[in-house]
Amino acid sequence: MMRLNLVLLLGVMLSAMYLVQVQYDSRRLYAEIERAQGEARRLEIEHERLQVEKRAQATPLRVERLAKDQLQMRPATPAITQYVTTDRRPQP
Template sequence: MTGRLSLVLTTLLACSALSLVNAQYQARRLFIEIERAQAVTRQLEIEWSQLQLDQSTLGKHARIEANARRDLNMVPLTPARTQYITGEAK
């Protein structure tokens, strides 16, 4: 009887030890996955900041006006160049 009890306890102890090893392995794997996700998050935050800076730079009125003058040959509107269209009354 004592031999059988020892065998059962030894088997339970071995299963418990294997379960502990498996749990530690899973915890390490999940920790590595979290670290990778955090690194990706940091990189995306950096890219987002750069895109916001680019958007604010590209959207400035002076830059838009300079591009319109250079690329589209546009000139500012003056009262001398303004034409008013009036509708005829019926």
């Protein structure tokens, strides 16, 4: 009888320690999930901000202003248009 009680006591102690370990792991994993979800939210907000900034950078007015200021481009007009024609005569 005494031996059975010791075996049962050992079983209860081992299961209690296992339960504590499982709870610890569960809490640790839950904290990691929360941290990952927070990072995902932060990255999503950053992505949306970058999308808005990209749309703002690609406005036609801004592109035209950069073309004029940095590339010294100007709108095409008939006065500055040069037409290239080909000679239709056969080559000897």
